[in-house]
Amino acid sequence: MPIIHLDMDYFFGACEELRHPEFKGRPLVVGTSPEKDKHKGVVQTCNYEARAFGIRSGMPTAQAFKLHADLVYLQEDYDYYDGMSRKVHDLLRGYNFPIEQMSIDEFAIDLGSMGYEEAERLSGEIKGRIRKELGLPCTIGISCGKVFAKMVCDDAKPDGLKTVREDEVREFLSEKGVGKLPGIGKKTEERLHEIGIEKIGDIAKANVIELMDRFGIFGKEMYELANGIDESKVIEKYDVLSIGREATLDEPTRDAVKINSKLSELAHTVKEEVDKKGFTFKTIGVKVRFQDFTEKVKSRSLQNYSNSEELMYRTAVDMIAALIGGKEEYVRKVGVRVSSFSGGKGQKRLF
């Protein structure tokens, strides 16, 4: 039953402090522009010392320097953070529970039938290992659903560990503002305020039919969440038995020609890997990371096993186009992956 939500604390900033210990304890921001144009960009992350001056991520860097002139400024380094993220993922995978990577620095883990006490002990161990072996701080929330675990985690930040069991969830939620419920953005929040609903506890007591009239199916979802029902599941996005490659684009873009040429390279490399193992595959998956660091994945199963590079490429192009279509951000990175294998040169498992 328990689900863990693990979120790295001020991730980019913490990664930078790790390789620049001389900056530790000083207010630090990681921004989007190069050092020489640092006032032009946006703050990506800031450490807690910087937050004490009112600096927040998403703020123009120029404004951050107005709040505190003596800031340490570093330009973001995606590949480095991505490598650190993979180390966290590898450490977590060692525990053999289903893991869903929600973003570069957030993971949901399904602990199955484990009891809450054991879940808390294990979470403490994971948190300690990430600190000791990788040198990074994180916060863990434990609850009875993926959405609730994330909210508990947000509540326990930074460097926290907190559990809210199913019989405590309604109370945990009731006094929070409706905007704290994942999925409720500014607009929905305003519309809820218009009908006198301020707290999540008010949603729990509202008329579900009325909520559905106003918000459609999401009205029902928010009603259920507010009443302590969270059916979201941890979904492993990629099969463990898969072969895939990812690559960062030369520059963030939405240009299909550039994106497809990268997909073509990736499909070629993946195909070589697949051939080396003597596999055929039945599932093709893609991943796209946008400039705001959100990620989307999609996969498609074929009718029959295949080892066609052309098919892999065309399917990837199709799925990537669908993923990009729903969003306005520039694309940073794409990935191609195949799974559900058959065949193999006397080899049953890849790991």
Ligand SMILES: [Mg+2]
């Ligand atoms: Mg984080």
